[in-house]
Amino acid sequence: MYDEKCLSKIGANIKFLRTLRKLRQQDVAEKLGISQTHLSNMECGRVKCSLKQLLRLANIFDCRLEAFLDGQKAEEWLTAGAETGQEEDKLYTKSDMEQLLKLVKKGI
Structure with missing residues (x-):
């Protein structure tokens, strides 16, 4: 079930996915x-994201909507490249991704 806490998680996942794509x-x-x-306020959870914005973000980041709602899904999206043989397309190493996940979970 989703509640108000989900808003800050969505923002953190937006920031996480944006950072992985090396986008400003x-x-x-x-x-x-x-x-x-x-956008900064969205990432910090200070304002709500509309469904329209989330759909656009999913297209920008080339991910599924679930990646914004669930940190686990965001992590799965990261490893999908390796499973489909697209490892060379990854923007960060596995170690880099783990570091980013730790920072996002801390709320940085």
């Missing part, structure tokens, strides 16, 4: 049609 907030915000400040 400004670039993602422009694609979404919002300000960089608004």
Whole structure:
């Protein structure tokens, strides 16, 4: 079941996935049609994300909506490249990804 705590998790997952794609907030915000400040507030859980924004983000990050709602799904998305033989497309090493996961879980 989802509750208000889910909002901050969604924001953290947005930040996590954006960071993995090595995208700046400004670039993602422009694609979404919002300000960089608004995206920052979304990532920090200070404002709500609309379904429309989440759909656009899923297209930008080339992931499923579940990656925003569940940290485990975000992690699964990371390893999907290795399972499909697309390891060379990964932007970070496994160690880098583990470090990023730790930072996101701490709320940094």
